[in-house]
Amino acid sequence: DAGVIQSPRHEVTEMGxxxxxxxxxxxxxxxxxxxxxxxxRGLELLIYFNNNVPIDxxxxxxxxxxxxxxxxxxxxxxxxxxxxxxxxxxxxxSSPYERSTDTQYFGPGTRLTVL
Amino acid sequence: DQQVxxxxxxxxxxxxxxxxxxxxxxxxxxxxxxxxxxxxAEGPTFLISISSIKDKNEDGRFTVFLNKSAxxxxxxxxxxxxxxxxxxxxxATRSGGxQKVTFGTGTKLQVIx
Numbered sequence: 137d138a139g140v141i142q143s144p145r146h147e148v149t150e151m152g153x154x155x156x157x158x159x160x161x162x163x164x165x166x167x168x169x170x171x172x173x174x175x176x177r178g179l180e181l182l183i184y185f186n187n188n189v190p191i192d193x194x195x196x197x198x199x200x201x202x203x204x205x206x207x208x209x210x211x212x213x214x215x216x217x218x219x220x221x222x223x224x225x226x227x228x229x230s231s232p233y234e235r236s237t238d239t240q241y242f243g244p245g246t247r248l249t250v251l
Numbered sequence: 252d253q254q255v256x257x258x259x260x261x262x263x264x265x266x267x268x269x270x271x272x273x274x275x276x277x278x279x280x281x282x283x284x285x286x287x288x289x290x291x292a293e294g295p296t297f298l299i300s301i302s303s304i305k306d307k308n309e310d311g312r313f314t315v316f317l318n319k320s321a322x323x324x325x326x327x328x329x330x331x332x333x334x335x336x337x338x339x340x341x342x343a344t345r346s347g348g349x350q351k352v353t354f355g356t357g358t359k360l361q362v363i364x
Contacts, residue, residue, distance in 0.1 A: 140294070171354075177253070178356035179295070179340060184349070191349060227294050236350035237283050237302075242294025 138162070140230050140243035148249045154216040157246045159228035161209050167231040169240060170203055170213050172224045179227070185211065186234045218250045254278045255343050257355035265363050270328040272358050274341030277322065281343040285352070286315060286326050289338045298339070299326070302346070331362045 141160040149155055161168055168185040184192040188205045196203070200219070205211045215222055225247050229240040256275045264270045274284075282303040287295035301308040301315045301324070308315050314327045328335055341355040 167349075175356070178255075178257075179342075179354035181351055181353075184351070186349065192351060194351075229294070234349045235346070236344040236348070236352055237300070237346050239297040240352070242287075242296065244292065244294050 140228060140241055142226075142228055142243035142246050144246060145244065146247045146249075148251065149218055150251050151219055152217045153250075154214065155218045155222075155248060155250075157213040157226050157228075157248070159211045159213070159243060161211070161228075161230040162232075162241055163209065165230035165232050165241070166208070167234050167238075167240075168205060168211050169229040169231070170211070171227045171229065171242075173227060173245070174224045182213070182226075191234075215248075218248075220250045223248055223250050252277075253356070254281075255341055255353050255355040257339075257341055257358050259358050260356070261359040261361070263361045263363060264331045266333055267330045270326075270331045270335065270360055270362065272326040272328075272339050272341075272360065274324050274326075274355055275322060276324075276343050278343070278353075279322070280345055281353075283344050283346045284315070284317060284324050285342040285344075286313075287340045287342060287354075289340065289357070295340055328360075331360075333362050333364050336360055336362045 170182040181195045185205045225245045227245045229242040285300040286298040289295040317324045338357045344352040
């Protein structure tokens with residue numbers, strides 16, 4: 137059974153450009169998380185969806201970031217315009233339930249570099 | 252404000268010895284704690300967890316200890332193996348429905364053969 141799939145794996149772009157990161161959940165999972173990993177702050181939750189509905193977006197840095205879940209198995213995270221400080225590894229994770237104690241299954245991540 | 256802190260960015264241990272990874276938290280409302288392991292170019296994977304009603308949980312070579320009064324937990328790996336070389340993230344949350352899981356910055360463990 138395929139795990140969480142993310143694309144692209146690497147993205148290099150110039151400041152001001154739009155970036156779209158993609159995530160496919162594990163089949164049957166109904167919770168979706170987007171995280172950002174940096175050396176200074178570790179793994180930070182950006183946004184959480186349950187049954188395609190955004191539940192917690194308190195971690196979204198600012199209006200330049202937006203996330204959607206157009207169907208039960210797919211999500212996008214968009215940064216527009218991108219800035220050098222957005223350079224990080226972005227992970228999405230899915231979980232079968234919405235309990236915080238449930239295991240989250242992470243994708244391999246997208247390494248974003250904004251020049 | 253870092254509510255979950257892993258103060259050691261890295262740790263080196265000889266194969267066969269014990270590895271001890273430490274984690275401190277500041278939010279007294281946290282009652283469930285998790286450890287995730289991450290290899291390069293992969294996402295984190297769940298390793299072991301503990302509820303605040305316990306002070307120890309063991310799974311094979313991995314044991315997590317919780318000291319609620321000190322707001323401190325530790326992960327023990329005995330014996331350490333080269334395949335354990337990875338970044339270990341400590342995480343904390345509140346149980347019951349959805350609650351945000353707060354991760355630390357990670358500790359990179361290197362097990363030397």
